[in-house]
Amino acid sequence: MSFSSPRDGQTPTPDKILQIATGFMAAKHLLVASELGLFEKLAQGPSNIQQLSERMGISKISTRIIADAMVALGLLEKQNNSLYRNGPEVAAFLSGTSPRDLRPALRLMNNIAYLNWANLEKAIRSRQPSHFGHLDKEQQKIFSEGVEAFTAGAANHLADSYDFRKHKRVLDIGGGTGSFLLPLLRQYNNLEECALFELSDTAQVAKIRLGKEKLGEKVRVIEGDFMKSPIPSGYDLHILANVIHILSPEHVKELLSNIRRSVEPGTRLLLVDFWTDPTHTNPVMAAMYAGEFLVMSGEGDVYSVEDVREWLQDTGWKFVDHKPLTGPQSLVVAEAID
Numbered sequence: 001m002s003f004s005s006p007r008d009g010q011t012p013t014p015d016k017i018l019q020i021a022t023g024f025m026a027a028k029h030l031l032v033a034s035e036l037g038l039f040e041k042l043a044q045g046p047s048n049i050q051q052l053s054e055r056m057g058i059s060k061i062s063t064r065i066i067a068d069a070m071v072a073l074g075l076l077e078k079q080n081n082s083l084y085r086n087g088p089e090v091a092a093f094l095s096g097t098s099p100r101d102l103r104p105a106l107r108l109m110n111n112i113a114y115l116n117w118a119n120l121e122k123a124i125r126s127r128q129p130s131h132f133g134h135l136d137k138e139q140q141k142i143f144s145e146g147v148e149a150f151t152a153g154a155a156n157h158l159a160d161s162y163d164f165r166k167h168k169r170v171l172d173i174g175g176g177t178g179s180f181l182l183p184l185l186r187q188y189n190n191l192e193e194c195a196l197f198e199l200s201d202t203a204q205v206a207k208i209r210l211g212k213e214k215l216g217e218k219v220r221v222i223e224g225d226f227m228k229s230p231i232p233s234g235y236d237l238h239i240l241a242n243v244i245h246i247l248s249p250e251h252v253k254e255l256l257s258n259i260r261r262s263v264e265p266g267t268r269l270l271l272v273d274f275w276t277d278p279t280h281t282n283p284v285m286a287a288m289y290a291g292e293f294l295v296m297s298g299e300g301d302v303y304s305v306e307d308v309r310e311w312l313q314d315t316g317w318k319f320v321d322h323k324p325l326t327g328p329q330s331l332v333v334a335e336a337i338d
């Protein structure tokens, strides 16, 4: 996601403004196309509008509008102005036939995030969470599955980016569906216990999700609130993935202190997040996600590596390293000091 600016001396055009301002149209077309199963249907083979409209159960006119929007955006190909087929990106991530499936992430954006964003102005003005921030049981499932799909790249990468061989007991705080623990269990047989600490509603989704995985029985699900209850002790490695960004700086420091109180010196803490450079504008996707985190929790934001380095120092941790993962997500490694 990048937009070039006119060079010195060139006359500005309105193109960049209009491209950004209409970006929601591209996004919503994509989210609806995925929700209707357009890419799944095309995975069965190239199809014309008549066939697609029958398979999706919508009118031919609507089918043409959504399919042509995808062609215009370069996600579908159209042959002889009649036969549609999946482009390489949607075939790899949205067709339901590949190992990395982003459909749940798009479902989260279509059913929860998009509605929340209607309240961005209110959230920016008053730092109030969107009233869609409180999820019912069905929305909670869509949310947790969507977060898992979105963060799967970073979760899989973490197992390769950090050496877990020296650890035995891992606690994933705000661990969602356990999706960061499963790749570790697949790769490291030295791990004696993996647990995730989660709010009750998410813990229920995690138990069902883990119940479908063979290695899921090795993950203990502990219910609790990391701002109110003590963090379970006895673990030599803690993971905090995509949790800091839902909190204000004050609450981040409270949480880091709370975790520090529960661990021995030398315990490692892995912080996976949308860490930015000192300007908070790079990666670009991180700067965009700042709005998502604010509108969702009313206090979230994206933070820089320098921000977290300072908060770690203030709360009894030593900053050890910063490493890339995938996309806009990266890893900060910290260690508890005496």
Ligand SMILES: C[S@@+](CC[C@H](N)C(=O)[O-])C[C@H]1O[C@@H](n2cnc3c(N)ncnc32)[C@H](O)[C@@H]1O
Pocket: 147, 148, 151, 173, 174, 175, 176, 177, 179, 180, 197, 198, 199, 202, 224, 225, 226, 227, 228, 240, 241, 242, 243, 246
């Ligand atoms: C954005 S999700 C990240 C999930 C997972 N770590 C990942 O990266 O895929 C944030 C998680 O923090 C959990 N969470 C938020 N507030 C919490 C609290 N006070 N105590 C425990 N968990 C909390 C949420 O339930 C949610 O699953």
